[in-house]
Amino acid sequence: MEKKYVVGVDLGGTKIYTALVDLEGNVKNEIVIKTEADQGEVAVLNKILNTIDTVLNNVDINEVAAIGIGSPGPLDVENGLIVYTPNLPFKNFNIVKPIKEKYNVPTYLDNDANVATLGEFMFGAGKGTENMVFVTASTGIGGGAIINGKLFRGSTGNALEIGHMTVMKGGPRCGCGNDGCGESLGSGTAIMRRANEAVNSNAVTSLKDYSEVTAKEVFAEAEKGDRVANEILTNALSYLGITVANIANTFDPDMIVIGGGVVNGGDIVLETIKQEVENRCLRSISSHCRIEKAMLDGKAGMLGAAALAILETK
Ligand SMILES: [Zn+2]
Missing domain, CATH: 3.30.420.40 (ATPase, nucleotide binding domain)
Structure with a gap:
């Protein structure tokens, strides 16, 4: 049959x-x-x-x-x-x-x-590509890679633990035990941590109007023009962008698809990532590699x- x-x-x-x-x-x-x-x-x-x-x-x-x-x-x-x-x-x-x-x-x-x-490769944003990397940024940062049309798993099945690439020596401690991982600087958890530090400092910010602050409130207040929220957000997104730029330089893919909760924070997310890729990648790579939002969501x-x-x- x-x-x-x-x-x-x-x-x-x-x-x-x-x-x-x-x-x-x-x-x-x-x-x-x-x-x-x-x-x-x-x-x-x-x-x-x-x-x-x-x-x-x-x-x-x-x-x-x-x-x-x-x-x-x-x-x-x-x-x-x-x-x-x-x-x-x-x-x-x-x-x-x-x-x-x-x-x-x-x-x-x-x-x-x-x-x-x-x-995403078969049915979503990456349809039709040969070399594609998927980056998901929510509480953590993770991903996967399609190389020559096939999923790349690595030797132990743990390839593309991209959130644990070091992007700042001596940076904040990460859940993995290392310090300065992209995940400890550019994830939703990192945005939340820095926002709560700001709330508990003497900084002037509308984030103090909330009883609980997560990445969602930071996106909302940054959009309304809060200077502190905006600084936290652009800083975190630029580290996410650095992670993406490192991946682009490593894989030279046709496309990097960005998914996870963070990407739903508005145009600022893809704009900041694209800017970092533009600034940090070899021209031959960045001019070819498209940065797209994931399509399949839930x-x-x-x-x-x-x-x-x-x-x-x-
Ligand atoms: Zn880590």
């Missing part, structure tokens, strides 16, 4: 988003449910199986080419294991085997940054998992 579909599963700490998708990326059936991670690994696995059953409703399983799963890491992709992840109950848990056995369909696993990269993980299933079975 002709294989017309794949199933994409976006496993997250708060929700599971599963869909039946055709080979062009059109969603046929979809469902989103709460993960309720505190119920434990067997309960969460059963929830995943239930979502797959739901989207397969009325579809012959013989028409399904493969199932793809995107999960936070670290993972052991080769053996289908979720090694450990802070927001999910799995510890060295084989997530692939029970799914593969139940449906008798090839099943693939990869980390959320890699599947989002595949999603569907990136699910469509990326579908893209993983399609590409792995090709």
